[in-house]
Amino acid sequence: MSDSAAWLQPVPRPRAGRLLRGFTVLELMVTCAVMASLVALLLPALMAAREASRRAQCTSRQRQVGVAMQLCHDRSGGFPAAWQVATEDSLYAYGWANQILPDLEQSNLRGEWTLKQRLPLGQAAADAMSLPALLCPSDIIESSFALTEESAGERPTSGFDWQDDHRAALADLPTANFLGVYGTVEADEIADLPLDERTNHGDGCIVVDRHVRLADLQRGASHTLLVGERTMATVPSTWLGIDFRGEDAECRLVGAAMTTPNCTTCDECEFASRHSGGSNFAWADGHVALVSDSIDSRVYQELAKRTAGSLR
Known part of the structure; x- marks a missing residue:
């Protein structure tokens, strides 16, 4: 048979009784249901693994801050x-973290920054001064x-001459999650005290x-809280x-331990995080170390104090 004749042969057709089988609608629905169940089972485990990684990174960053505080203490x-x-009119103040910038390998920021010259700070400059070493990866954070100004009903009764009744944006500030432990009282209450009583505020x-x-810590350094964390969901804080x-100005730098970590109905100046189980x-x-959100409030307060109280 010639090659041309081979091309002219008819193409065989499938028999009438032979069916080309595919997936039925029911089979597709069962397959989708099984896949959805697997995703539902794996997603929480995946999210838990990611949070565990973020918590470990938060711990590492706080440990870096803790070491920097030790170096500052020695120095x-x-x-x-x-x-x-920072200024003669006592209008601006540096935060405590400025003193450990060299130990966080951020000496350039300390050398360039002058509150008197740079406030009010614009958003672009504030964004550029955000320090990852002072941020918790678990939080939803703007840089x-x-x-803004304190509202009229909450303005301090002494200390400054308030000229306007309206609230205005005073400055943009870089965000930080890690705050110094001020003790068991709110730092912004100091504005209501006479000047001669302010030096003893905070325990x-x-x-x-x-x-x-370290010698002032009656309970011992290993049993005294130094630096905690606060989520942006309460009061945005800064290191600068x-x-x-400003509204709750002093509480932007430090926090109070009055009830328990992560308390959802407590004052916004307390410590809180997005970690499950504590801060x-x-x-x-x-x-x-993580302090459990189920800790007894009395124990929590004692751990935040320099002095040893009734709980030993």
């Missing part, structure tokens, strides 16, 4: 003060936030006008500094 004879007034390790030493006219803290000896 200056005490832990940093909560804030340091900066706007500090924690990071307080105003005082460099607390504050304008005292990470760096302790005065440099180690980092």
Whole structure:
């Protein structure tokens, strides 16, 4: 048979009784249901693994801060003060983290920054000064936030001359999650105290006008909280500094331990995180550990104080 004749042969057709089988609608629905069940089972495990990784990174960053605080203590004879007034009119103040910038390998920021010259700070500049070493990866974080004036009903009764009744944005500030432990009182309450009583305000390790030493910790460094974390969902915080006219200004730098970590109905100036089960803290000896959100509030308060109380 010639090649041309081979091309002319008819193409065989399938027999009439032979069917080409595919998936039925029921089979497709069962397959989709099985796949959805597998995804539902694997997704929580995947999310838990990701959170565990973020918590480990948060712990590592806080440990870095804890080591930096130890170096600062060795260098200056005490832990940093909560804030340091930057101008003669006492309007602006540096935050405690400025004193550990060299130990976080951020000396350039300390050299370039001058509160008196740079506030009010614009958003672009604030974004550029965000420090990952002071952020918790688990939090939903903007790199900066706007500090606004205190509302009329909450303005301090002493300290500054309030000129306007309207709220205005005073400055954009770089965000930070890690805050000094001020103790068991709110730092912004200091504005209501006479000037001669402000030096004794705060019973924690990071307080105003005082460099607390390890020797001051009656319970011991390994049993005293030094630096905690706060989520942006409560009060956005900063490492840089504050304008005292701002809303909850002092609480942007430090936090209070009054009830329990992650308390959803408590004051916004307390410590809180997005970690399940509690919040990470760096302790005065440099180690980092999670403080459970089910801790007894009395024990929690004692751990935040320099002095040893009734619970020993």
